[in-house]
Amino acid sequence: MNNAILSLQLFLTETAHISRFTGRFFREVFKRNQEFRELLRQAFVIGYKSFPLVGITAFIMGVVLTIQSRPTLAAVGAESWLPAMVSVSIVREIGPILTALICCGKIGSSIGAELGSMKVTEQIDAMEVSGTNPFKYLVVTRVLASTLTLPLLVILADGLALYGCYLGVNIKGVTSVHLFFNHVFQKLSYGDVLPSIIKSIFFGLAIGIVGCYKGYNSNKGTEGVGESANSAVVVSSLLVFVIDLLAVQIADTMGLT
Amino acid sequence: MEAVLEVENLKKSFGSNNVLRGFTFQLFKGENLVVLGRSGSGKSVLIKCIIGLVRPESGTIKVFGKDIIGMRSSGLDRMRTKVGFLFQNNALYDSMTVRDNLEFPLRRHWIGKSRAEVDALVLEALENVGLPQTVNMMPSELSGGMRKRIGLARTLILKPDIILYDEPTTGLDPITGREISNLILNIQKKYNTSSIIISHDMSCVEITANRIVVLANGICYAEGTYDELKKSTDPLIKQYFE
Numbered sequence: 001m002n003n004a005i006l007s008l009q010l011f012l013t014e015t016a017h018i019s020r021f022t023g024r025f026f027r028e029v030f031k032r033n034q035e036f037r038e039l040l041r042q043a044f045v046i047g048y049k050s051f052p053l054v055g056i057t058a059f060i061m062g063v064v065l066t067i068q069s070r071p072t073l074a075a076v077g078a079e080s081w082l083p084a085m086v087s088v089s090i091v092r093e094i095g096p097i098l099t100a101l102i103c104c105g106k107i108g109s110s111i112g113a114e115l116g117s118m119k120v121t122e123q124i125d126a127m128e129v130s131g132t133n134p135f136k137y138l139v140v141t142r143v144l145a146s147t148l149t150l151p152l153l154v155i156l157a158d159g160l161a162l163y164g165c166y167l168g169v170n171i172k173g174v175t176s177v178h179l180f181f182n183h184v185f186q187k188l189s190y191g192d193v194l195p196s197i198i199k200s201i202f203f204g205l206a207i208g209i210v211g212c213y214k215g216y217n218s219n220k221g222t223e224g225v226g227e228s229a230n231s232a233v234v235v236s237s238l239l240v241f242v243i244d245l246l247a248v249q250i251a252d253t254m255g256l257t
Numbered sequence: 258m259e260a261v262l263e264v265e266n267l268k269k270s271f272g273s274n275n276v277l278r279g280f281t282f283q284l285f286k287g288e289n290l291v292v293l294g295r296s297g298s299g300k301s302v303l304i305k306c307i308i309g310l311v312r313p314e315s316g317t318i319k320v321f322g323k324d325i326i327g328m329r330s331s332g333l334d335r336m337r338t339k340v341g342f343l344f345q346n347n348a349l350y351d352s353m354t355v356r357d358n359l360e361f362p363l364r365r366h367w368i369g370k371s372r373a374e375v376d377a378l379v380l381e382a383l384e385n386v387g388l389p390q391t392v393n394m395m396p397s398e399l400s401g402g403m404r405k406r407i408g409l410a411r412t413l414i415l416k417p418d419i420i421l422y423d424e425p426t427t428g429l430d431p432i433t434g435r436e437i438s439n440l441i442l443n444i445q446k447k448y449n450t451s452s453i454i455i456s457h458d459m460s461c462v463e464i465t466a467n468r469i470v471v472l473a474n475g476i477c478y479a480e481g482t483y484d485e486l487k488k489s490t491d492p493l494i495k496q497y498f499e
Binding site for chain 2: 117118123
């Protein structure tokens with residue numbers, strides 16, 4: 001019983017600290033003298049360098065999903081629905097969730113470990129004493145970069161997954177690109193695309209905030225750095241699913257599903 | 258003599274551990290003041306309070322007459338252009354080259370400097386510590402003594418009036434330690450800087466100190482020159498010189 005109370009207390013304290021950290025991010029992000037060069041560098045590191053992994057995974061998912069869905073649809077004589085069905089799954093759910101989870105692992109852990117190691121080696125303090133606001137330089141740039149690049153990664157992942165789907169459809173049949181995308185865009189609507197892009201913005205924000213929070217508040221030396229990287233991945237992955245659940249509920253309430 | 262830094266009745270505790278219990282001292286223009294104390298006596302906490310990294314519970318810290326406790330971050334940033342800090346473990350940015358490490362403090366304070374002017378400042382700082390050849394190297398390629406010198410060059414690049422050294426010779430062999438101590442002395446002479454040197458390396462203390470303050474039990478236990486304290490009969494002071 002005592003352990004349960006202690007765990008709840010820890011959870012609530014951590015939630016309060018992350019909320020305060022997020023609040024500070026929103027206060028700092030609207031201040032003058034932003035670190036645009038560092039923001040661009042982070043967008044390159046977080047966005048561009050994640051693209052190969054996200055792209056290959058999305059492409060494979062497109063092919064696999066198509067191959068696995070075909071028998072079920074063929075059994076009810078609805079094989080022609082394959083492009084439409086797979087594309088809706090990809091755009092609404094698989095594209096954003098897959099991209100976000102890959103980024104939790106790749107970006108969340110790297111931010112957590114990098115800032116954690118900077119914290120324990122006093123590099124963050126060194127920035128502060130040299131007159132640079134480390135929160136603005138390290139946190140604001142990384143969170144903004146992940147928030148802005150994640151939706152772009154999702155769009156690219158969706159595109160590659162759809163291409164994978166097209167190849168999957170053509171493994172056991174012949175469908176032209178024109179006909180395939182005709183089927184896809186007949187079924188897809190703004191109600192599918194827009195919520196998915198909006199929720200991916202929140203996925204990016206969550207990944208950036210959690211990674212930076214864990215790294216920025218790292219302690220206990222090298223063990224703390226490992227812990228920061230690990231918990232950044234765990235917490236941000238969990239948050240991605242929570243945000244996804246909320247996004248589905250909100251989209252459903254607004255009649256977008 | 259003109260006091261550039263005045264610390265009065267400074268108190269700081271961590272939980273039940275009262276590290277500083279009303280520490281008071283002054284730093285005068287152009288002097289090297291060594292704060293001597295055992296490990297864990299609160300020496301590093303003291304200079305972190307002075308630079309604004311740790312907030313004390315009470316007391317005043319006046320840098321050039323301005324109390325920095327409770328000062329806004331913009332005020333602290335301005336103060337930090339006048340006060341340099343050399344970290345015990347150097348705290349070099351390990352993902353940046355030596356050049357980038359040295360240019361980093363310039364980004365905020367000397368915006369508008371041309372590339373040539375920045376290059377000249379970097380070169381001057383590196384020449385001051387005798388390592389101009391390391392400009393394009395990464396911190397991981399440097400030895401412990403070289404890293405300490407680069408840390409010092411980064412501190413010097415803003416040409417501060419006051420420099421705070423946190424155990425500058427810790428972890429170095431005696432020869433390199435003496436070189437760093439002599440470097441501190443040369444910098445004092447060349448730029449007329451005032452310095453607080455946290456140390457318990459008596460060789461460094463002997464070379465660098467104009468005056469020594471002994472920090473014990475959270476207060477200023479004793480004060481004097483190296484020779485004065487060496488003659489002290491106080492058992493605690495004697496331990497340092499044995």
